[in-house]
Amino acid sequence: MRTIGRFVAGFFKWTWRLLNFIREFILNLFLVLLVLVGVGIWMQLNSAPAEPARGALLLDITGVVVDKPSVSNKLGVIGRQLLGASSDRLQENSLFDVVDTIRQAKDDRNITGIVLDLKEFAGGDQPSMQYIGKALREFRDSGKPVYAVGDSYNQGQYYLASFANKIWLSPQGMVDLHGFATNSLYYKTLLDKLKVSTHIFRVGTYKSAVEPYIRDDMSPAAREADSRWIGELWQNYLATIAANRQITPAQVFPGAQGLLDSLQKLGGDTAKYALDNKLVDELASSATMDKAMVKQFGWNKENKDFSYTSMYDYVVKKPADTGDAIAVIIANGAIMDGEETPGQVGGDTTAMQIREARLDPKVKAIVLRVNSPGGSVTASEVIRDELEAARAAGKPLVVSMGGMAASGGYWISTPANYIVASPNTLTGSIGIFGVINTVENSLDSIGVHTDGVATSPLADVAVTKSLPPEVQQMMQLTIENGYKRFVNLVADSRKKTPEQIDAIAQGHVWTGQDAKANGLVDSLGDFDDAVAKAAELAKLKTWHLDFWQDDPSFIDMVFDSMSGSVRAMLPQALQAYLPAPLADAALAVKAQNDKFGTMNDPQNRYAFCLTCGDVR
DSSP: OHHHHHHHHHHHHHHHHHHHHHHHHHHHHHHHHHHHHHHHHHHHHHSOOOOOOSEEEEEOOOEEEESSOSSOHHHHHHHHHHHOOOOOTTOEEEHHHHHHHHHHHHTOTTEEEEEEEOTTEEEOOHHHHHHHHHHHHHHHHTTOOEEEEOSOBOHHHHHHHTTSSEEEEOTTOOBOOOOOOBOOOOOHHHHHHTTOEEEEEEEOTTOGGGHHHHOSSOOHHHHHHHHHHHHHHHHHHHHHHHHHHTSOHHHHOOOHHHHHHHHHHTTTOHHHHHHHTTSOSEEOOHHHHHHHHHHHHOEETTTTEEOEEETTTOOOOOOOOOSEEEEEEEEESEEESSSOOTTEEEHHHHHHHHHHHHHOTTEEEEEEEEEEOEEEHHHHHHHHHHHHHHHHTTOOEEEEEEEEEETHHHHTTTTOSEEEEOTTOEEEOOOEEEEEEEOHHHHHHTTOOOOOOOSSGGGOOOTTSOOOHHHHHHHHHHHHHHHHHHHHHHHHHHTOOHHHHHHHOTTOEEEHHHHHHTTSSSEEOOHHHHHHHHHHHTTOSSEEEEEEOOOOOHHHHHHHHHHHHHHHHSOHHHHTTSSSOOSHHHHHHHHHHHHHHTOOOTTOOEEEOSSTTOBO
16 A cells, blocks of 8 residues: 555656646746847847848738838847738838938949838728828839739739739739728617616717717718718829829729729629729739749849849838938827827827927927827827927927827817928817717626715715716816816917817817818928928928937847747637737727727826728
8 A cells, every 4th residue: 555655656756847847848948049139139230230132112011001110120120130020911111211212222232123012901090091192102213113913903903003013913913992981880779778868968960979979870060061072082092093004093993883893894804894994003923923023133142033122121221311311200090198009109208308308408399299099188288288298388389280180180280380281181070079888787687786975976986886977067068168178278379269179179070181171281292391391390400300209128129029920820719819800890999999998098088089090
């Protein structure tokens, strides 16, 4: 019996030792990997830039283009080099890095042309793509060719491809042009079934951000307003393509029925349709495209492909800091209280950046790049107040509007000396709302009740109790006060009366060209125009741009690189279980819930445009 006991004890003893060994081995392996990745990143960051091979610059944009990525482009390159991370269509690329890459390549003797390979390009807002297109046009004008190659093109991919000298398409491919649409989820029936009480406080006929809580469909006012601006975006899209391809907008897209009629005559041959309507220049197989690229750019024996340098391997040299500095501060994403988080504008973080730029004697002007649908009124006011202080300190402030500068995005633009918007910017949406949900009826239906005492109705607020009438009245008063302040800020900024601003406010969304006609912006243009205006106002002859943003710490960079690589190396079946769902319906639910879930205004007041970023 004692022998059996010793055997059992020994078995568990050695099993425990084995488990400890495995645990320590895994931890040590992870530590070694962490050290190697850290050393690799340090070496990459401090290595001297290599001259690119003579040939093409391959503009193989992977993922989306944004004003301010969560992780720097260079870190993504290092992750791929060290850990072999595959392409990720959710990767973010800096708009300004892409443009700087093209502009440097224009003057680089080793770069003899550009090849657009956009199969992994997931899109960007129209002003951003127009800015990239401008850089491509400059490249073409220098005498160097731009070619686009692809099996198929979606609308975003084709927009960039249209700037090429020549577009190739696979004989089995298509140019998928279908128009723009915007959709939101509506919860009224669901909330009614769950017996959730929704208390809405708003000012603005067109303030549609609250409609998902109180309707099952879009209101007529919101439908009329959204139809106007989305129609203008589509017409501008067609006009740009038509100009690039030297055809008419009707040739680019003859309407759904016209497209169907043409395809029926061609037996459904989408590639032949694209060629016949001059959307592309040549139909060719991948082998034929490769042969043409080899003939143009030469052969690379090592890669066994035409000679090229990927944009992710092309090192952009930082220009010399000559002259005075123009600070560039980017407000990219929804505006929330507190510190900045990836994809969001932190009111405190942005205000601190503005303050640092204001107090820096080398900074002579500020360009605020706004690409935001708005958000917290309190956070917007924190940013606006600091901008006002910078202007009062004698530093000219110019706002450059990107894809969106709506609601809170316009609120923070009001202190500007000058506002530059793209014709396709979505701006305005001057209105305020508040939402409070309570679940007293839901709990009552399952036999749960809340009761207690309070010194005043204003103190008796809980999600499990009905909202006291006094609180409802106070909320509506604060919302109306916030709207009045918003209108007055705009009126003072634009030198108009509050009545004039109220007539074009009410939550109405305007495109940049309509905003210019209504006096909400000073001129139409892009980021370059905003910088030129800032230099003019500051009376600078020479200057350099200083992008004011917090860089990630070395440890953050290591872990971000490793997490991205782990995601890329997982099998597709396992990636489906990661937090970012792949199904379109799930993505839509998550995206809309994320917009509401991050709202953290201490007074529950929001200047937010729900539909501005939902164009597809």
